[in-house]
Amino acid sequence: MSKILVTKPFQAPFEEITAEMQRAWDAQWLTNNGPLLKEFEAGLNAYLGTKDCAVVSNGTVAIQVALQALGIKGEVITTPFSYVATTSTIVWEGCTPVFVDIDAKTFNIDPVQIESAITEKTSAILATHVFGVPCDVEAIERIAKTHNLKVIYDAAHCFGTKINGVSVLNYGDLSTLSLHATKLMHSVEGGAIFVNDSSSKVEGLTEPVSPLRYTVNRLRNFGHFGPEVFDGVGINAKNSEIHAAIGLVNLRYADEIMTDRERQHERYDQGLETLALTKPEIAENVDWNKSYYPVVFKSQEEALHVLDGLEACRIYARRYFYPALNTLPYIVRPGKTPNAATISTSILCLPLYFGLEDEKITRVIEEVVRLCNEFRS
């Protein structure tokens, strides 16, 4: 039996990749916010329906730059159910993560619990739209306005997800996307910061941009404001023309990638129906990108029985996301998050990637059903 991996990177035809890279090679311009990178940014905005997107070197530094750009200090209210980068970036930037529980229906931060966690030290909410399923963005926006807090969304999984036909990346002060090879859309390594600043453009720049976009541009490029002038501390969060070339090619396949996810989800949904596993609830007004196939089992024991049993058949599911982030060894204020504890211990993501064959999905379904029934009987 051949291996079935939880994910595989999307790989466009190599000739297309080399043709696009050739442009950078011929121009002898390989990095430093070159023409391909700008095209990639414009391409992302055009495909997603977003306004202003700054491509950076990865989705983790995107969060770090976002925290810096908004001047976040002190306490940041955040979710315990996400990838480690959501929490590690807060700590790395010298802020304190304050965890509140997730909603058991969406697996996202529960807005009802945000308010009671606010203190005079709170400066921001950093929430993840986990698996590409949107948070309750309206409730979060209301709370942020009332308490004068900034909102950053870790929208790493959100390429293509829409609320009322509008990209979820248009919410929050800043939203960050990951373009890592394992994500639905990628540039091998890469990330992007979506800037939602409608205030007037900064005067005196070669390309007029909003004040917040100007800050992001400065931060990702060492603080440069012209060749010899530095406007504050910056970091190197730039991405290269070579990564942009791959991103540009992959963008051509975005529709195909999204449609293929529909096929795979439908097959899994049908095949696993009898097990009555819990899946994230998708609101009526949401177009979900179906970037992952998460299922919550009845208990941790059941989930681990399935995980181990699948591995014995060379099928590699993953415990996304385990452990809950408030149990990381460097967390001093874990808080109480029972929903996150239950879900993080009993969830598995099943194999899902572009081109995963129907026969392989059927094999996964058959084994999950067999193992689950074996455990339950």
Ligand SMILES: *Cc1c(COP(=O)(O)O)cnc(C)c1O
């Ligand atoms: C992948 C991921 C990141 C980090 O993105 P990189 O591009 O790998 O740095 C951050 N948050 C979440 C939720 C992710 O899944």
